[in-house]
Amino acid sequence: MQIVTRLIAMSRARQLQRQFRQIERNISALPTRTRGRLGVMTLREIGQASRCEFPHLYSTAPEQRYMPWGQGTQIGFNRAQSDNPEVALRGIALWLAVAYHETKDSPHTSLQPQHRQVLRVVRELRDATGEQPDTAAQWMRSDAGAAA
Known part of the structure; x- marks a missing residue:
């Protein structure tokens, strides 16, 4: 059973890595103000997801609760490919929030690099918000930021 679990985790890590590369390209193409x-959207999504019973299943239908992983990253990834800039931004924020929570406390070593990458991007975006250091520090101490 452990072999199957490891294979599933490795498969998921590859899928997240592939999606992350595209998400990162989308982010780097954005202007600084955007x-x-x-x-801000990403921090808000992470906060909303952290208030759910199962944050890694954020944006997943309740009947799909027992799947190996939720649908949030796929929904966010699909939206991030949209031609509508607002939908694309919301999709990127959703993808980052769900991927963050999904990889956060993963015991699988194959998912830990993805968490570090997501965490790096979230930090860069947080820094791009132009918030005062006190505001960012307050966010980090709050429930929403406790995960970052």
């Missing part, structure tokens, strides 16, 4: 907006 990155600030994306940072």
Whole structure:
């Protein structure tokens, strides 16, 4: 059973890595001001997900609760490919929030690099929001930021 679990985790890590590369390209193509907006959206999504019973299943239908992983990253990834800039921003924020929570406390070593990458991007976006250091520090101490 452990072999199957490891294979599933490795498969998921590859899928998240592939999606992350595209998400990162989308983010790097954004103007600085838009990155600030994306940072605020992402922090908000992470906070909303952290208030759910199962944050890694945020944006997943309740009947799909027992799947190996939720649908939030796929929904966010699909939205991030949208031609509508607002939908794309919200998709990126959703993807980052769900991927963050999904990889946060993972015991699987294959998912830990993805968490570090997501964490790096979230930090960069948080810094792009232009918030005062006190505001960012307050966010980090809050429930929403406790995960970052």
